[in-house]
Amino acid sequence: PFDVLIVGGGPAGAAASIYASRKGFATGIAAERFGGQVLDTLGIENFISVPYTEGPRLAAQLEQHVAENNVDVMTLQVADKLVPAKVPGGLHEIRFANGGSLKARSVVLATGARWRQLGVPGENEYRNKGVAYCPHCDGPLFKGKRVAVIGGGNSGVEAAIDLANIVGHVTLVEFADGLRADQVLQDKLYSLKNVTVLLSAETTEITGDGGRVDGLVWRGRHSGQEHRVELEGVFVQIGLVPNTEWLADSGIELSRHGEIVIDHKAATSLPGVFAAGDVTTVPYKQIVIAMGEGSKAALSAFDYLIRTEPV
Numbered sequence: 001p002f003d004v005l006i007v008g009g010g011p012a013g014a015a016a017s018i019y020a021s022r023k024g025f026a027t028g029i030a031a032e033r034f035g036g037q038v039l040d041t042l043g044i045e046n047f048i049s050v051p052y053t054e055g056p057r058l059a060a061q062l063e064q065h066v067a068e069n070n071v072d073v074m075t076l077q078v079a080d081k082l083v084p085a086k087v088p089g090g091l092h093e094i095r096f097a098n099g100g101s102l103k104a105r106s107v108v109l110a111t112g113a114r115w116r117q118l119g120v121p122g123e124n125e126y127r128n129k130g131v132a133y134c135p136h137c138d139g140p141l142f143k144g145k146r147v148a149v150i151g152g153g154n155s156g157v158e159a160a161i162d163l164a165n166i167v168g169h170v171t172l173v174e175f176a177d178g179l180r181a182d183q184v185l186q187d188k189l190y191s192l193k194n195v196t197v198l199l200s201a202e203t204t205e206i207t208g209d210g211g212r213v214d215g216l217v218w219r220g221r222h223s224g225q226e227h228r229v230e231l232e233g234v235f236v237q238i239g240l241v242p243n244t245e246w247l248a249d250s251g252i253e254l255s256r257h258g259e260i261v262i263d264h265k266a267a268t269s270l271p272g273v274f275a276a277g278d279v280t281t282v283p284y285k286q287i288v289i290a291m292g293e294g295s296k297a298a299l300s301a302f303d304y305l306i307r308t309e310p311v
């Protein structure tokens with residue numbers, strides 16, 4: 001068995017594996033896709049100390065850094081069950097969709113998250129070409145331009161407030177008849193001069209000129225009428241879904257959004273099971289944060305292992 005088995009090979013899992021192996025632990029990473037969401041990212045300008053990089057390049061560097069440490073990397077492994085140890089100090093088991101299973105004295109869960117997609121024509125075609133999901137990451141790329149934010153929950157309204165400070169104009173498009181964000185955020189939003197709010201508005205298409213986004217089509221849900229807004233960017237803010245479906249019957253505590261609940265040391269509700277990155281309740285889903293959290297989870301696993309007798 002492993003001392004530390006990490007599930008997920010994004011920034012959080014990679015960082016956890018390097019920290020764990022440097023403690024001399026038998027360390028493994030099992031992941032569906034090494035690199036995680038970073039593989040789907042184009043330009044990255046907020047990875048501190050690296051002014052500019054690109055997703056595939058950063059993913060390759062993560063993989064190389066892990067390979068330089070003594071980590072058993074297993075890719076194309078889709079975990080579908082966590083069977084926690086029955087007794088303190090016992091072995092946890094991770095089962096995989098291909099029928100295999102691995103055991104470990106401690107586990108770090110780092111399976112990340114995925115942005116919920118709108119599912120309209122143009123969204124995939126113009127992804128990274130005007131269609132964006134992360135205002136912290138991509139907001140500055142639209143400096144002075146016109147953008148839309150889709151979604152009127154807290155994340156959508158926060159994104160619109162954030163972007164209004166950077167871009168020329170923001171159109172917030174909400175499907176329902178009202179915004180669902182906290183009142184204080186709504187008040188702030190309505191006080192901004194360069195924001196238009198569309199309610200009862202269904203986004204039906206993101207259009208482009210073949211190279212980049214040039215507009216958005218929405219239909220009034222009561223009038224049935226279609227309208228077009230010309231703009232350069234669309235931020236989809238209808239939810240970040242944690243990859244925790246596979247943990248449903250493990251007994252681990254999840255938040256009402258499905259995130260793994262962790263404490264300030266990355267411990268979950270199960271002794272010896274730690275979690276890090278976008279899959280957890282940690283606020284602000286970013287690469288540098290996921291790496292810090294992964295490192296923290298591995299150090300907490302170390303703390304646990306030196307205090308717990310194996311059984």
Ligand code: FAD
Pocket residue numbers: 007008009010011012013030031032033034035036037038040041042043044045046047077078079080110111112113114115133134137138243246276277278279285286287288290
């Ligand atoms: P992830 O990167 O999601 O990695 C999860 C890992 O778990 C993957 O290896 C995946 O294959 C694996 N996995 C999932 N389910 C299973 C399973 N059941 N079994 C086994 N393995 C599984 N952040 C920034 O800081 N700057 C940016 O510029 C930036 N731009 C972004 C642009 C886009 C388009 C997207 C989607 C995200 C962007 N982010 C950016 C966010 C950043 O990518 C994430 O915060 C970060 O990747 C989270 O790391 P993670 O390791 O927690 O999870």
